[in-house]
Amino acid sequence: MLRISKLTDYGTMILVYLAAHTGGVCSANDVANGTRIALPTVQKLLKILARGDLVHSLRGAEGGYALSRPPESISAAEIVDVLEGPLSITECSMTDSQCELEHGCPVGDAWQKINRAIRCALDTVTLADLAHPPHEFPLVDLSARRSRTAERRSHD
Amino acid sequence: MLRISKLTDYGTMILVYLAAHTGGVCSANDVANGTRIALPTVQKLLKILARGDLVHSLRGAEGGYALSRPPESISAAEIVDVLEGPLSITECSMTDSQCELEHGCPVGDAWQKINRAIRCALDTVTLADLAHPPHEFPLVDLSARRSRTAERRSHD
DNA sequence: AGCATATTGGACTAAGATGGTCCCATATGC
DNA sequence: GCATATGGGACCATCTTAGTCCAATATGCT
16 A cells, blocks of 8 residues: 555665765766666666756766765655655545535545645655664654654564 | 555545444445445445445345444554555565665665554544544644754645 | 767657446345 | 345556657767
8 A cells, every 4th residue: 555656666776875875976877786776767767866856967978966965854755756746645536526515525634634644754754764774763653652752662 | 646546535435425324224326426426436446345344235125335343443544455455665676686685675674664654644543533524633743743854845 | 079978858668557337146125 | 026236256448657768968088
């Protein structure tokens, strides 16, 4: 349920790779070799990421891509936005007025709230969190809200 | 991004309708009329919901469907599970060992955690919450921990 | 200047998921 | 037995996704 596309997964891998190689630019070829993702796919993804302003590009020989910002200030939400478009969790199925007629569509509203919660979760996680192998990383803790970030015992 | 399918949306509407008509059974026809969803689609959805044990059915004349449990004990997570299958947020793109070779796929792990957070959010909301027009309903409050996402612009 | 190296933008196709409809078998009440 | 229901599919049109490829443009180096 609620899956992200494979492209988004790849895109994240690419961003992680770039995060680990800050300081210089990486060509699409470098990234393809480093991530083992097929070159054409890498090229496509990097173009999208560049257009979405997550990476900035340098054309010509010796050119390549680099993160446009430090990994800490790139959120998972942004990544998903750029790679999948800003689709909402539900494009309230009934676009016309049928919805209003019957019962003001409380359902759609509820899904919207859930959607917002999900966005928040994605907003909290940064590329830096995704990049480091973080055995403990600041993911929003929905289940046990009593103890803030004190020490979350692994309930999973 | 992260959208649920239209069918899931419809299915939720149907469940909401049934929640509002506890006490008797509703035929697929009733539901179709009440929700303005095309009959064949309603039939299909109700069959799926019945198989998923969210509604129970009564065959024959005067038959129909009814919620199998009170709305309070049906979570949004269950609804999504039944209607979309238990797909994860990412089916770790690289199923073979390439992943391990390079960097142990910390990315997939991170997405998994995000996935878990989303599940939690969906687990918290019940069908009853979806059914009533609830201006205040017990959705997990992720936004309140403003320590790290203070700068997010409201883009939805 | 000329060439090799890179990104840019887009077209393009194959495969798969999704949305939606329909048919026939089966069960039940009158 | 007949009308009314659900049960379990098959079925197809269409949209999305994944992936590839090509021509154009920009830059560095000799």
